[in-house]
Amino acid sequence: xxxxxxxxxxxxxxxxxxxxxxxxxxxxxxxRGEEPYKGKWAFPGGFxxxxxxxxxxxxxxxxxxxxxxxxxxxxxxAYTAVDRDPRERVITIAFYALVKLSDVRGGDxxxxxxxxxxxxxxxxxxxxEQILRFALSRLKxxxxxxxxxxxxxxxxxxMPELQNLYESILEVKFDRxxxxxxxxxxxxxxxxxxxxxxxTRVPILYxxxxxxxxxxxxxxxxxxx
Amino acid sequence: xxxxxxxxxxxxxxxxxxxxxxxxxxxxxxxRGEEPYKGKWAFPGGFxxxxxxxxxxxxxxxxxxxxxxxxxxxxxxAYTAVDRDPRERVITIAFYALVKLSDVRGGDxxxxxxxxxxxxxxxxxxxxEQILRFALSRLKxxxxxxxxxxxxxxxxxxMPELQNLYESILEVKFDRxxxxxxxxxxxxxxxxxxxxxxxTRVPILYxxxxxxxxxxxxxxxxxxx
DNA sequence: ACAAAAGTGTTAGGCCTACACCCATGA
DNA sequence: TCATGGGTGTAGGCCTAACACTTTTGT
Numbered sequence: 022x023x024x025x026x027x028x029x030x031x032x033x034x035x036x037x038x039x040x041x042x043x044x045x046x047x048x049x050x051x052x053r054g055e056e057p058y059k060g061k062w063a064f065p066g067g068f069x070x071x072x073x074x075x076x077x078x079x080x081x082x083x084x085x086x087x088x089x090x091x092x093x094x095x096x097x098x099a100y101t102a103v104d105r106d107p108r109e110r111v112i113t114i115a116f117y118a119l120v121k122l123s124d125v126r127g128g129d130x131x132x133x134x135x136x137x138x139x140x141x142x143x144x145x146x147x148x149x150e151q152i153l154r155f156a157l158s159r160l161k162x163x164x165x166x167x168x169x170x171x172x173x174x175x176x177x178x179x180m181p182e183l184q185n186l187y188e189s190i191l192e193v194k195f196d197r198x199x200x201x202x203x204x205x206x207x208x209x210x211x212x213x214x215x216x217x218x219x220x221t222r223v224p225i226l227y228x229x230x231x232x233x234x235x236x237x238x239x240x241x242x243x244x245x246x
Numbered sequence: 247x248x249x250x251x252x253x254x255x256x257x258x259x260x261x262x263x264x265x266x267x268x269x270x271x272x273x274x275x276x277x278r279g280e281e282p283y284k285g286k287w288a289f290p291g292g293f294x295x296x297x298x299x300x301x302x303x304x305x306x307x308x309x310x311x312x313x314x315x316x317x318x319x320x321x322x323x324a325y326t327a328v329d330r331d332p333r334e335r336v337i338t339i340a341f342y343a344l345v346k347l348s349d350v351r352g353g354d355x356x357x358x359x360x361x362x363x364x365x366x367x368x369x370x371x372x373x374x375e376q377i378l379r380f381a382l383s384r385l386k387x388x389x390x391x392x393x394x395x396x397x398x399x400x401x402x403x404x405m406p407e408l409q410n411l412y413e414s415i416l417e418v419k420f421d422r423x424x425x426x427x428x429x430x431x432x433x434x435x436x437x438x439x440x441x442x443x444x445x446t447r448v449p450i451l452y453x454x455x456x457x458x459x460x461x462x463x464x465x466x467x468x469x470x471x
Numbered sequence: 472a473c474a475a476a477a478g479t480g481t482t483a484g485g486c487c488t489a490c491a492c493c494c495a496t497g498a
Numbered sequence: 499t500c501a502t503g504g505g506t507g508t509a510g511g512c513c514t515a516a517c518a519c520t521t522t523t524g525t
């Protein structure tokens with residue numbers, strides 16, 4: 022038993038994990054096996070330990086519940102509504118991360134973890150729908166200024182895939198020619214196979230150049246759409 | 247005494263309050279009267295109560311410590327490093343708000359609350375220097391996309407004052423003519439006194455048009471600098 | 472053979488930037 | 499009277515957006 026002079030809330034973490042399947046943005050959810058909200062879907066997460074930071078707790082819970090080893094999560098914000106958990110006063114600190122779907126394909130330890138497209142999201146536990154809306158708005162913002170597409174795509178990808186990603190997240194349509202021009206003039210991509218047979222029916226395969234990205238980021242570049 | 251099966255951290259809130267004196271950005275700090283960090287300066291804030299949200303707690307503490315009644319604060323993020331408070335495990339949720347200096351001039355209950363320019367910030371308690379850096383970066387971001395200048399300026403202000411505000415926050419210099427053009431073409435300002443004698447030596451007084459602002463915000467406008 | 476997918480280049484317009492002059496006031 | 503501060507307009511360049519045709523492959 023732990024005693025305090027004043028009441029303390031419990032603290033949990035929740036992770037909104039985004040992936041991309043080449044056409045649509047996906048979100049990783051867990052089916053809850055315990056009350057409250059048993060049987061409902063929720064973000065992976067759980068109670069923060071007293072000897073770890075919220076970020077450490079988020080990474081730990083993520084791996085425990087989904088088998089996913091991600092190097093980093095970014096904090097969204099804390100959710101602190103008094104009645105957000107029926108058990109006791111619980112505040113949660115929400116995080117998000119972008120992962121390649123291929124990184125998860127094999128190591129799916131948790132049978133109850135599943136990827137959902139945005140248009141098939143079930144009703145969520147707690148205030149997780151609110152958290153999801155916030156995470157999506159953050160995702161859009163970030164996409165405007167950073168080439169985060171490369172965290173979501175496989176090593177090798179095509180221009181139409183990259184465009185799908187942008188259109189899917191931002192919910193807009195772009196002109197193919199202008200899109201390719203804008204991306205290519207950043208010189209952030211290089212052809213994966215320079216000897217690839219150049220026909221117009223089969224898309225060019227690209228890789229992301231992380232070194233160039235670091236350079237650009239330091240100069241404080243903007244990628245506007 | 248309050249008992250829990252597992253250890254719970256304490257939760258505090260901290261408010262980064264920005265103001266503008268016509269020339270420089272100012273930050274509101276409190277001199278700590280108690281250990282830890284007694285005598286050091288810190289953001290207004292304190293322990294969140296078990297029956298209030300973090301935002302409610304932040305607003306309450308802000309008023310208690312500075313007499314400032316602000317309608318809203320925006321959350322920055324939670325700070326959760328294990329050793330950030332020497333007393334016990336304490337996580338803090340940081341907020342920020344923009345206020346008109348004139349709103350505070352009278353009601354300064356707390357003798358120990360003081361405005362500091364960014365170049366005279368003393369050494370701060372806890373991890374508050376880190377919080378300040380984050381708040382400043384958020385302030386810059388927000389200024390790029392929203393006309394937040396109007397929350398910091400008095401009801402009636404001049405174009406050079408507004409430009410000072412932008413230059414002070416973004417740490418850049420603008421061409422007077424281009425700046426005025428860009429702002430005026432948004433049609434977000436109107437002349438405070440249409441009969442004001444039009445000489446060029448005394449600056450035109452403007453007011454902010456909140457209605458126009460709502461319109462623009464819904465259209466998802468961008469104010470780029 | 473036809474439809475679908477992907478590559479490519481040009482032009483016009485708008486926005487941003489750079490820049491100069493005038494006037495009024497206070498020292 | 500001179501220096502300072504503030505108001506105003508224009509021209510050039512760059513970036514963005516709009517847009518059409520060709521090739522190939524799968525059906």
